[in-house]
Amino acid sequence: MGYNQSQKLKSWKDIPPAGLILSPGNSRENKTGSWSNKKPFFDDKKCTQCQLCVNACPEAAINSGKDKKISVNPDYCKGCAACVEACPRKAIKLN
Amino acid sequence: MLAQTGAQAAAEAMRQIDPDVVPVYPITPQTPIVESFSKIVADGLVNSEMIHVESEHSAMSAAVGAQAAGARAVTASSSAGLALMFEVLGVASGMRLPILMNIANRALSSPINIHCDHSDSMGVRDSGWIQIYSENAQEVYDHNFLALKLAEKVSLPAMVMQDGFITSHSLENLEILTDEQVKQFIGRYKPQYPLLNIEKPVTMGAIQLPDYFFETKRQQIQAMSQAREQYDAVAQELSKLTGRSYPKIETHNLENAQAIIVVLNSTAGTALAAMRKLKNEFREKVGLIKIRLFLPFPQEEFREIIKKAVGENLKTIAVLDRAVSLGSDAPIAKEIKNALFDLSNKPQVYSYIFGLGGREIFEKDIKKVYLDLISKKTDHQVKYIGLRQ
Ligand code: SF4
Ligand code: SF4
Numbered sequence: 073m074g075y076n077q078s079q080k081l082k083s084w085k086d087i088p089p090a091g092l093i094l095s096p097g098n099s100r101e102n103k104t105g106s107w108s109n110k111k112p113f114f115d116d117k118k119c120t121q122c123q124l125c126v127n128a129c130p131e132a133a134i135n136s137g138k139d140k141k142i143s144v145n146p147d148y149c150k151g152c153a154a155c156v157e158a159c160p161r162k163a164i165k166l167n
Numbered sequence: 168m169l170a171q172t173g174a175q176a177a178a179e180a181m182r183q184i185d186p187d188v189v190p191v192y193p194i195t196p197q198t199p200i201v202e203s204f205s206k207i208v209a210d211g212l213v214n215s216e217m218i219h220v221e222s223e224h225s226a227m228s229a230a231v232g233a234q235a236a237g238a239r240a241v242t243a244s245s246s247a248g249l250a251l252m253f254e255v256l257g258v259a260s261g262m263r264l265p266i267l268m269n270i271a272n273r274a275l276s277s278p279i280n281i282h283c284d285h286s287d288s289m290g291v292r293d294s295g296w297i298q299i300y301s302e303n304a305q306e307v308y309d310h311n312f313l314a315l316k317l318a319e320k321v322s323l324p325a326m327v328m329q330d331g332f333i334t335s336h337s338l339e340n341l342e343i344l345t346d347e348q349v350k351q352f353i354g355r356y357k358p359q360y361p362l363l364n365i366e367k368p369v370t371m372g373a374i375q376l377p378d379y380f381f382e383t384k385r386q387q388i389q390a391m392s393q394a395r396e397q398y399d400a401v402a403q404e405l406s407k408l409t410g411r412s413y414p415k416i417e418t419h420n421l422e423n424a425q426a427i428i429v430v431l432n433s434t435a436g437t438a439l440a441a442m443r444k445l446k447n448e449f450r451e452k453v454g455l456i457k458i459r460l461f462l463p464f465p466q467e468e469f470r471e472i473i474k475k476a477v478g479e480n481l482k483t484i485a486v487l488d489r490a491v492s493l494g495s496d497a498p499i500a501k502e503i504k505n506a507l508f509d510l511s512n513k514p515q516v517y518s519y520i521f522g523l524g525g526r527e528i529f530e531k532d533i534k535k536v537y538l539d540l541i542s543k544k545t546d547h548q549v550k551y552i553g554l555r556q
Contacts (some may be wrong), residue, residue, distance in 0.1 A: 085381035088360075089322065091375045093369060093371075
């Protein structure tokens, strides 16, 4: 599913019956961005590292590192474009 | 030996199963099942918790909750009640909960009609439930144990059908097992992942998106095949207790038969009586197939039986359906044509519709079908038995 899928999906023979979830705290394993068909790309030249997109993202999928450089975690990005709208510099494009 | 109606037979089987939870909503002609069972509960003969819900949707939802918790849940319904459960039937099978349900078959509205046909259970045939059809009260009783054990083996729900009024309200002789024999046969229910096991918490019924939903459905398909495979072993074990046999497909007089009728539920009894009363010269030429396990449909077995019969003498099959699939072939006719499609030497398959909304079918009607088949006075037009032309 989707592109940039980092998760290895299991066969029907290797999953619990009836879609059961056997261990708690498994939200981390559930790559919620698997169904999006577009992901954001950041134009480093335009970005002022203002962090507005980080706050705008409903999935907390945008990270900024120690150097304040912006990156997106595609496993959780749902392609909603809220970050695109939030960016005052038009530095983000969905593709 | 007891004198019991089909409905009482179902309630008696439920008494011996002693389910943990019985959520029900009454509906004609299923009502005497829950009525009889509520008396059993009031008399303190079972430990069952009976839940009087406000609708069949709630009845099945409560059964799902109870079974998921790790309890044995049994319920019953008919017609519009079963239709109202439709959404939750898929939840029960999708969550792989082996709930047992007795169905007294009744026509679906509209026009409103309380009498027997199979449009209710045939209407839910894609919902992932095992379906076993019963000719009489004795089979209703026996099939309850068979269905429950099979259901729990493969983690799929199962329904046991009986004809509304015809079976549910008619008194018959009933041989019953001892409570101990039933207990031994069904054993304790050992759910793999009960919700109430706090040592091993699980989440049930969570969302599955396109990445896994398909895989979960594939498991359900597999469980249905397993039900088909494991049926015979369960049936044989029950046979040892009762002395009666429960083949998926019951055959009568197929050796040398040129023409056979395929039918299920009470009309199989009518057909057998009609066949036995035919004159010798005709009787030798006809046979009868009664389908007991309708879902999962035993395609292979059916094909093998027909292959052998064709090798002997078989030319024609009349499939008698007490339901229609509007805009398509009738449900059983369709299954049978599907099962025979790959046979190189196929008999002719004719579809007959009968008994909608409780329209009576008599031995003379069945006799006429046989005589028409033998004298080749039939064609591929669907025929309607007992309908005014
Ligand atoms: S597209 Fe939506 S989900 Fe993806 S990074 Fe932007 S705001 Fe977050
Ligand atoms: S909102 Fe735009 S400018 Fe601000 S950090 Fe995000 S991408 Fe850079």
